[in-house]
Amino acid sequence: MRITLNIWRQPNAASAGAMHAYELDEISEDMSFLEMLDVLNENLNEQGEDPVAFDSDCREGICGTCSLMINGEAHGPEVTTTCQLHMRSFKDGDTITIEPWRAEAFPVLKDLIVDRSAFDRIIQAGGYISVNTGSAPDAHAAPVEKKKADRAFDVATCISCGACVAACPNGSASLFLGAKITHLGELPQGQPERYSRVVDMVAQHDHEGFGGCTNIGECTAACPKEIPLDVISQLNKDLRTALKQGR
Amino acid sequence: MASITDPSHTTALNSPPVQVSDDARGYYTLGEPLVDPVAPTGPIQNRWTQRQFDNRLVNPANRRKLEVIMVGTGLAGGAAAATLGEAGYNVKSFCYQDSPRRAHSIAAQGGINAAKNYKEDGDSTFRLFYDTVKGGDYRSRESNVYRLAEVSANIIDQCVAQGVPFAREYGGLLDNRSFGGVQVSRTFYARGQTGQQLLIGAYQAMERQVAAGTVKQYTRHEMLEVVIVEGKARGIIARDMVTGEVETHLADVVVLATGGYGNVFFLSTNAMGSNVTAAWRAHRKGAYMANPCYTQIHPTCIPVTGDHQSKLTLMSESLRNDGRIWVPKNAADCEKHPSEIPEEDRDYYLERIYPSFGNLVPRDIASRQAKNMCDEGRGVGPAVKELAEDGTERWVRRGVYLDFADAIARMGRATVETKYGNLFDMYARITGEDPYSTPMRIYPAVHYVMGGLWVDYHLQSNIPGLFVTGEANFSDHGANRLGASALMQGLADGYFVLPNTIRDYLADGPFEKLDESHPDVVAAKADVEHRIATFLSINGTRSADSYHKELGRIMWEYCGMERSEAGLKKAIGMIQELKKDFWSNLKVLGTADSLNQSLEKAGRTADFIELGELMCIDALNRRESCGGHFRAESQTEDGEALRHDDEFAYVAAWEWGGEDGQPVLHKEDLIYTAIEMKQRSYK
Numbered sequence: 001m002r003i004t005l006n007i008w009r010q011p012n013a014a015s016a017g018a019m020h021a022y023e024l025d026e027i028s029e030d031m032s033f034l035e036m037l038d039v040l041n042e043n044l045n046e047q048g049e050d051p052v053a054f055d056s057d058c059r060e061g062i063c064g065t066c067s068l069m070i071n072g073e074a075h076g077p078e079v080t081t082t083c084q085l086h087m088r089s090f091k092d093g094d095t096i097t098i099e100p101w102r103a104e105a106f107p108v109l110k111d112l113i114v115d116r117s118a119f120d121r122i123i124q125a126g127g128y129i130s131v132n133t134g135s136a137p138d139a140h141a142a143p144v145e146k147k148k149a150d151r152a153f154d155v156a157t158c159i160s161c162g163a164c165v166a167a168c169p170n171g172s173a174s175l176f177l178g179a180k181i182t183h184l185g186e187l188p189q190g191q192p193e194r195y196s197r198v199v200d201m202v203a204q205h206d207h208e209g210f211g212g213c214t215n216i217g218e219c220t221a222a223c224p225k226e227i228p229l230d231v232i233s234q235l236n237k238d239l240r241t242a243l244k245q246g247r
Numbered sequence: 248m249a250s251i252t253d254p255s256h257t258t259a260l261n262s263p264p265v266q267v268s269d270d271a272r273g274y275y276t277l278g279e280p281l282v283d284p285v286a287p288t289g290p291i292q293n294r295w296t297q298r299q300f301d302n303r304l305v306n307p308a309n310r311r312k313l314e315v316i317m318v319g320t321g322l323a324g325g326a327a328a329a330t331l332g333e334a335g336y337n338v339k340s341f342c343y344q345d346s347p348r349r350a351h352s353i354a355a356q357g358g359i360n361a362a363k364n365y366k367e368d369g370d371s372t373f374r375l376f377y378d379t380v381k382g383g384d385y386r387s388r389e390s391n392v393y394r395l396a397e398v399s400a401n402i403i404d405q406c407v408a409q410g411v412p413f414a415r416e417y418g419g420l421l422d423n424r425s426f427g428g429v430q431v432s433r434t435f436y437a438r439g440q441t442g443q444q445l446l447i448g449a450y451q452a453m454e455r456q457v458a459a460g461t462v463k464q465y466t467r468h469e470m471l472e473v474v475i476v477e478g479k480a481r482g483i484i485a486r487d488m489v490t491g492e493v494e495t496h497l498a499d500v501v502v503l504a505t506g507g508y509g510n511v512f513f514l515s516t517n518a519m520g521s522n523v524t525a526a527w528r529a530h531r532k533g534a535y536m537a538n539p540c541y542t543q544i545h546p547t548c549i550p551v552t553g554d555h556q557s558k559l560t561l562m563s564e565s566l567r568n569d570g571r572i573w574v575p576k577n578a579a580d581c582e583k584h585p586s587e588i589p590e591e592d593r594d595y596y597l598e599r600i601y602p603s604f605g606n607l608v609p610r611d612i613a614s615r616q617a618k619n620m621c622d623e624g625r626g627v628g629p630a631v632k633e634l635a636e637d638g639t640e641r642w643v644r645r646g647v648y649l650d651f652a653d654a655i656a657r658m659g660r661a662t663v664e665t666k667y668g669n670l671f672d673m674y675a676r677i678t679g680e681d682p683y684s685t686p687m688r689i690y691p692a693v694h695y696v697m698g699g700l701w702v703d704y705h706l707q708s709n710i711p712g713l714f715v716t717g718e719a720n721f722s723d724h725g726a727n728r729l730g731a732s733a734l735m736q737g738l739a740d741g742y743f744v745l746p747n748t749i750r751d752y753l754a755d756g757p758f759e760k761l762d763e764s765h766p767d768v769v770a771a772k773a774d775v776e777h778r779i780a781t782f783l784s785i786n787g788t789r790s791a792d793s794y795h796k797e798l799g800r801i802m803w804e805y806c807g808m809e810r811s812e813a814g815l816k817k818a819i820g821m822i823q824e825l826k827k828d829f830w831s832n833l834k835v836l837g838t839a840d841s842l843n844q845s846l847e848k849a850g851r852t853a854d855f856i857e858l859g860e861l862m863c864i865d866a867l868n869r870r871e872s873c874g875g876h877f878r879a880e881s882q883t884e885d886g887e888a889l890r891h892d893d894e895f896a897y898v899a900a901w902e903w904g905g906e907d908g909q910p911v912l913h914k915e916d917l918i919y920t921a922i923e924m925k926q927r928s929y930k
Contacts, residue, residue: 029679031555032557032677035557038557042792045790045834057519058351063351065344080676086676086677109842110489113842116345120348120457124454124455125458128409128452129408131405131409133326133329133330134401134742136404136405137408139363139403139421140420142407143419143420146419150415153412156444156447159443187410187412
């Protein structure tokens with residue numbers, strides 16, 4: 001395959017960025033999207049041009065590191081992570097536009113790499129269950145209704161990639177936030193801190209510069225783990241309860 | 248089982264090995280034997296309890312004055328940082344990823360073992376201990392494995408309390424399944440994403456401590472050197488991967504929880520960034536590297552398709568429960584579509600060779616037989632270019648069929664979809680083929696390593712103050728061939744073992760305040776800066792990646808599943824050539840004071856090359872088939888793996904011999920008192 005790439009190049013956070021075009025030949029449809037970029041980078045290195053910086057790690061769709069806007073869509077045209085996208089999703093002669101995640105709360109560090117540490121700070125605000133090591137009761141001491149356990153698992157599969165934010169016209173992280181609130185809120189272990197958690201995490205979310213949710217639904221459409229939109233309803237419901245009862 | 252009472256004082260059930268064969272003569276020098284100076288004694292079931300009591304305490308007011316550096320944030324590092332933070336120590340946590348939650352533990356699929364006996368199927372601490380020692384081919388320490396089995400039950404309690412959503416039954420209680428070669432149901436799991444859920448539990452516990460101020464988190468930082476002052480580890484030199492700044496961090500103790508080095512093979516199931524640098528820099532500063540050649544090969548990965556490939560993807564081993572593995576009987580059929588190959592022309596080779604275990608033989612056997620089939624020219628799928636035994640290049644098809652046609656006919660497609668749907672989808676996405684209608688193609692791949700820095704019972708390396716946990720140390724489970732063990736050790740080390748052993752060391756602290764201007768600290772930092780400057784100044788023609796790829800091909804051909812004396816010697820020569828070329832012909836663009844991924848790769852590749860050479864020397868020395876590796880010179884009459892307990896029942900701990908010197912081998916004898924060694928058989 002012959003491919004033209006339009007890629008956002010930005011040397012660092014302080015400099016201005018711009019789109020650059022690159023031509024690639026002999027791309028196999030068996031390559032993953034990131035392997036295609038590896039080929040580009042080998043070429044650039046040979047030509048003495050700084051390779052394109054992009055984030056990736058497990059390349060198995062589970063670590064959540066990869067983060068590319070491909071033709072305006074987070075992780076590209078398929079419902080999966082960028083690392084699991086393959087070149088067979090494109091056609092010979094295609095032009096592909098590649099940009100970093102777009103959100104004020106995710107500043108660009110270099111080229112296609114953004115800073116997502118705001119997500120860690122949201123978790124620090126309450127995205128955990130307070131239990132010290134070694135003080136846990138026997139695992140069978142607190143049964144969990146299977147339906148709730150399954151629901152908790154379904155939403156705990158969020159990989160914190162940030163696609164929901166990048167896809168949202170408001171730059172909101174409500175899907176990420178709702179997934180964590182729902183995961184911990186479904187379990188008996190999560191009840192004691194349930195209402196303080198939601199208040200604190202939402203406050204941190206807003207403080208980081210993420211936008212508000214207006215139920216557009218782009219987040220769930222872009223989510224590679226198919227986190228459902230109703231976690232945001234759960235988030236709002238818990239927040240209302242918390243505000244009514246004063247945490 | 249008579250030994251369960253008191254095997255302590257302790258008649259060894261085996262005698263210390265006496266090595267006769269010495270294939271590696273000329274490649275190493277023999278050092279003093281090694282003993283674990285803190286190995287426990289007494290009845291095996293009391294050893295850990297007694298040790299926790301004997302280890303000295305640090306009172307809470309003093310803990311605030313003590314500083315711990317934790318490198319790595321996977322199951323071992325994340326759990327340990329959280330636990331030490333809770334206890335009140337000052338922890339500085341480092342990872343190269345953009346968030347601690349992305350450590351590669353997250354990719355583990357299958358499950359985590361624990362001797363809970365919730366199924367009342369006869370499980371016990373002793374049985375988990377026994378299975379693990381046996382599964383590790385009797386190349387692990389008894390005391391460590393017993394401790395692992397003992398704390399396994401606490402791990403599940405801890406994780407459930409954190410909100411880890413393990414699979415549950417309708418009654419609300421936890422579900423279990425059984426896993427590779429084990430007859431009890433002791434594996435706890437969260438669908439195919441157990442590692443992810445366990446890691447998020449540890450990560451959240453750690454973030455809680457970040458909020459509490461006991462843990463300080465440094466992301467996008469790579470440790471490039473360990474600081475040793477007066478014989479003790481006192482800090483690290485790390486590079487801020489965004490600004491390029493080379494930073495000095497000092498502490499009372501340093502813990503490495505930096506994972507495994509399977510990426511030495513270039514293609515593996517490891518994350519792209521997983522590397523050996525932290526461990527290797529410590530090795531060069533005097534820490535022993537133990538059993539570096541032990542690699543676990545996983546039999547069910549998606550095969551390589553071409554030169555461009557950057558990594559391999561694992562398909563859960565559970566597929567072997569229902570899939571049937573075959574290759575064409577005639578090499579001439581390999582290019583045909585599988586549907587054109589009639590039943591009588593298919594060779595269900597595992598069922599044929601191992602009628603009692605069939606497709607469920609252990610990982611090493613399934614892997615090796617797949618290799619044999621492809622070596623015979625009966626592999627399927629695209630041919631790939633690889634190194635041949637004689638060092639030339641060859642084209643080989645590296646794939647065997649994993650066929651669900653019978654399972655679909657027996658259970659119906661719907662049932663197969665429920666059981667394995669997500670794996671089938673993943674396969675279809677990567678290969679572009681529909682596994683419901685065309686058999687999957689699989690091939691073994693490097694999964695994880697059991698070698699690592701040598702540690703004593705307290706997880707302390709031979710350098711005082713340098714502790715090593717999880718996959719980064721040499722594993723508790725020896726030459727392991729089982730699943731669901733690595734997660735268990737990571738969390739056991741992180742939550743329960745290290746926090747209890749490190750306090751005995753820290754009871755001597757706080758150590759004398761150290762200044763950044765101390766000559767040893769200055770020298771360590773200068774070394775790092777010099778090394779970075781060297782990479783940038785070579786100005787040759789080849790990228791670090793291209794060297795890494797070449798190293799990987801050498802390692803896989805000669806130090807992978809099957810090894811031979813001639814092959815390993817050849818590999819050592821090739822690696823030495825590669826190393827010379829690397830240092831004269833490397834090309835790294837960009838600058839030191841910026842985010843520079845080429846520079847990061849150069850440093851890691853340089854260390855992988857040196858490690859690769861040591862792995863080959865270790866493999867050359869170990870003239871026995873053990874764990875996942877088949878040593879051509881050591882096989883039974885019918886071609887099965889043959890261990891030599893009389894010669895090799897020891898831990899091979901290698902000391903860095905200097906830039907131009909030879910590595911020094913220290914042997915730690917493995918003495919069994921509770922379990923008698925047995926030869927394995929899967930016929």
